Amino acid sequence: MLVKLLTRKLNFRDSVSQTEQAALEAAVARTEDYAARSDIIREGERPSASSLLIEGMAARYTILPDGARQITAIHIGGDFVDLHSFLIKKMDHGVLALTPCRIAKVPHENLRELSERHPHLSRLLWLSTLIDAAIFRQWLVAMGRRSAEAQMAHFFCELLLRHRITGIALGDSFPLPITQGELADALGLSAVHVNRLLKELRASGLIAWREGVLSILDFGGLGDLAGFDPTYLVLDRAPR
Amino acid sequence: VAGVPRYFFHIGDCERLITDDEGLELIDTAEAKQQAMRAIGEMVRDGTAKACSGVITVEVFDTSGTLRFRAKASFSGELA
Numbered sequence: 128m129l130v131k132l133l134t135r136k137l138n139f140r141d142s143v144s145q146t147e148q149a150a151l152e153a154a155v156a157r158t159e160d161y162a163a164r165s166d167i168i169r170e171g172e173r174p175s176a177s178s179l180l181i182e183g184m185a186a187r188y189t190i191l192p193d194g195a196r197q198i199t200a201i202h203i204g205g206d207f208v209d210l211h212s213f214l215i216k217k218m219d220h221g222v223l224a225l226t227p228c229r230i231a232k233v234p235h236e237n238l239r240e241l242s243e244r245h246p247h248l249s250r251l252l253w254l255s256t257l258i259d260a261a262i263f264r265q266w267l268v269a270m271g272r273r274s275a276e277a278q279m280a281h282f283f284c285e286l287l288l289r290h291r292i293t294g295i296a297l298g299d300s301f302p303l304p305i306t307q308g309e310l311a312d313a314l315g316l317s318a319v320h321v322n323r324l325l326k327e328l329r330a331s332g333l334i335a336w337r338e339g340v341l342s343i344l345d346f347g348g349l350g351d352l353a354g355f356d357p358t359y360l361v362l363d364r365a366p367r
Numbered sequence: 368v369a370g371v372p373r374y375f376f377h378i379g380d381c382e383r384l385i386t387d388d389e390g391l392e393l394i395d396t397a398e399a400k401q402q403a404m405r406a407i408g409e410m411v412r413d414g415t416a417k418a419c420s421g422v423i424t425v426e427v428f429d430t431s432g433t434l435r436f437r438a439k440a441s442f443s444g445e446l447a
């Protein structure tokens with residue numbers, strides 16, 4: 128089932144009925160595979176379908192005129208990388224495959240039909256874009272006001288919880304097969320500074336990062352360092 | 368990757384020296400310099416939030432162990 132992870136994510140916040148799940152699955156037109164470091168969507172494109180990430184890790188990004196890149200979101204299996212393209216139409220940023228990615232394409236006409244026939248499911252998809260927005264807010268707060276160390280710690284705490292929600296985490300470990308340069312672009316820091324911060328988090332016994340797997344060794348300690356409050360990830364299940 | 372130079376960034380601040388044994392693959396020394404200068408700016412930002420004075424250095428070595436670039440920032444603040 129292609130929408131398994133997405134359904135798990137939605138079910139974490141509310142109950143998805145069998146009918147709704149079947150409607151979601153039926154809305155997928157096809158799957159496409161992308162190589163690591165290839166563009167899934169380019170800035171300025173007008174996609175006619177939204178991309179649901181089935182497997183892999185992807186990033187929304189913007190490149191400035193001087194070539195500097197800012198990654199503005201990291202997406203994992205079960206995330207729509209551009210549900211907003213259904214309504215926004217023209218992409219104001221690109222989406223990049225950080226690893227090999229499998230994408231389920233959901234045509235916008237199918238999303239329109241879903242929203243008309245399944246208002247509750249539609250609200251849950253709306254909620255998922257609201258959670259995306261909450262994550263953007265936390266990144267903004269971290270970039271503007273947290274120390275770089277706390278920002279990095281916050282990023283790792285968030286990614287662990289997001290992987291737990293879709294059931295991809297193994298204990299306190301989750302796949303993070305990206306380079307330090309990509310991590311630097313997500314945090315808006317230099318690669319040199321990121322390298323130093325990683326060393327310090329490792330030396331403090333808070334994390335390990337080996338062979339593309341990030342392990343949080345002391346979630347309490349890392350959360351304290353980050354000032355992490357997971358409220359924004361909407362971890363409670365309630366009728367929406 | 369063969370042919371891509373690697374640079375090592377050793378960082379010193381008031382408290383400690385952090386040696387870099389992994390390094391970064393960069394195009395040339397100019398890019399290494401840019402990286403070092405950006406990093407030092409970011410570390411000063413964090414440093415000034417924690418202390419009212421400090422010295423931060425970034426020394427960039429190539430694979431042969433030759434020092435190629437040195438960046439240093441010092442900051443202090445006192446009541447007038």
